[in-house]
Amino acid sequence: MKILLFGKNGQVGWELQRSLTPLGELVALDRHSQEFCGDLGNLDGIRETVRQVRPDAIVNAAAYTAVDKAESDVDGARTVNAEAPGVLAEAAHAAGAWLLHYSTDYVFDGSGSKPWEEADPTGPLSVYGRTKLEGEQRIAAQCAQHLILRTSWVYAARGGNFAKTMLRLAAERERLTVINDQFGAPTGAELLADVTAHMLRSALTAPAARLAGTYHVAAAGETTWHGYAQFVLDCAAKSGKALKASPDTVDPVATSAFPTPARRPHNSRLNTDKLRGAFGLQPPAWQQGVARMLAELT
Numbered sequence: 001m002k003i004l005l006f007g008k009n010g011q012v013g014w015e016l017q018r019s020l021t022p023l024g025e026l027v028a029l030d031r032h033s034q035e036f037c038g039d040l041g042n043l044d045g046i047r048e049t050v051r052q053v054r055p056d057a058i059v060n061a062a063a064y065t066a067v068d069k070a071e072s073d074v075d076g077a078r079t080v081n082a083e084a085p086g087v088l089a090e091a092a093h094a095a096g097a098w099l100l101h102y103s104t105d106y107v108f109d110g111s112g113s114k115p116w117e118e119a120d121p122t123g124p125l126s127v128y129g130r131t132k133l134e135g136e137q138r139i140a141a142q143c144a145q146h147l148i149l150r151t152s153w154v155y156a157a158r159g160g161n162f163a164k165t166m167l168r169l170a171a172e173r174e175r176l177t178v179i180n181d182q183f184g185a186p187t188g189a190e191l192l193a194d195v196t197a198h199m200l201r202s203a204l205t206a207p208a209a210r211l212a213g214t215y216h217v218a219a220a221g222e223t224t225w226h227g228y229a230q231f232v233l234d235c236a237a238k239s240g241k242a243l244k245a246s247p248d249t250v251d252p253v254a255t256s257a258f259p260t261p262a263r264r265p266h267n268s269r270l271n272t273d274k275l276r277g278a279f280g281l282q283p284p285a286w287q288q289g290v291a292r293m294l295a296e297l298t
Contacts, residue, residue, distance in 0.1 A: 001204060004055035004097075005029065006038055006046070006088075007062030011156035012102065015193035016061055023201060027053050030062070038062070040084035041076075050091035057098040057200055060088055063132070067106075070127040071261040081131035086138030093143045098203055100196060103214075105152040105184070107133040110265020113183070115222075117271045118150075118214045126262035136214065147199055148214040149192070152268040156189035157296045162225070163232045164297070170233055170245035180226035180252035184268030185219045188289035192217060199279055211278060216270035219286035226252045231287060235294045 001024030007013040008028035020026050029038025029049070036053060037045030040062050050058065063081055064070060070077035085101055092099040106129035107122045124130045139146050155161040169176055195217050203211050223231070230247040237246060255264060272283055 011189040013061035019193040019197040040080045067128045068261040082134035085135035089139040089142035098145045100147040103150045105268040115269035115271035153184045170243040178226040178229045185286040218270040
């Protein structure tokens with residue numbers, strides 16, 4: 001099996017280089033790659049890359065993820081999040097390859113408190129959400145052999161993340177203020193990469209019609225950013241890390257206290273029943289992954 005990976009140096013892409021390698025030959029690219037074009041802003045280039053590599057599967061872990069910047073850079077976001085996935089879908093179809101692509105809970109409007117199911121009506125609140133939804137639609141229209149994985153609140157030990165920010169601030173300040181009216185499940189890049197490898201292996205050995213489609217992938221359980229911060233500081237305190245702030249000195253605040261150019265969804269809960277049923281996977285509790293990531297940082 002030959003797998004073509006875009007976005008190799010992102011949080012998820014970095015973990016994918018580990019999880020996909022045992023499946024076969026891996027061609028991993030980023031926007032700076034030389035032998036083949038890995039820049040999703042270069043539509044002709046990525047089309048030619050697929051033609052030359054002729055992979056059995058394409059995994060697109062690259063995206064325009066600057067949510068607030070996208071509000072003023074609509075064309076840039078649309079090229080990477082919508083047009084490029086469409087080009088990859090066309091090229092995958094022509095090559096007879098599977099396409100696995102990551103999307104987001106931002107395709108929904110964030111209303112209510114029920115975990116979103118794959119078939120629920122979409123209603124993105126931001127340019128980022130709208131371009132990611134268009135990317136999904138282009139893939140579904142152009143490539144029957146596709147897997148779209150919607151996820152949320154992604155973190156990794158590598159690079160910046162919310163937990164690291166909380167630890168840094170807690171070392172500097174005695175009190176923190178964190179949003180408590182957005183709900184979701186922190187989901188590790190490591191988990192996403194392992195789920196991806198399992199799904200791809202299953203898809204390549206089963207009838208396409210049975211497994212192709214959109215799936216929600218997230219850790220089990222739910223919390224708020226406020227609860228997430230408290231958990232991080234509690235873990236840090238138990239490990240002996242010296243901090244000025246403690247879980248009890250994290251003050252809850254509404255989203256409106258931190259206005260941003262792009263609107264954030266209040267409800268980022270994702271129902272993973274479809275994933276469990278189709279692939280027999282059981283996402284672990286979000287606390288398990290975050291605790292493991294924090295242990296790696298110390």
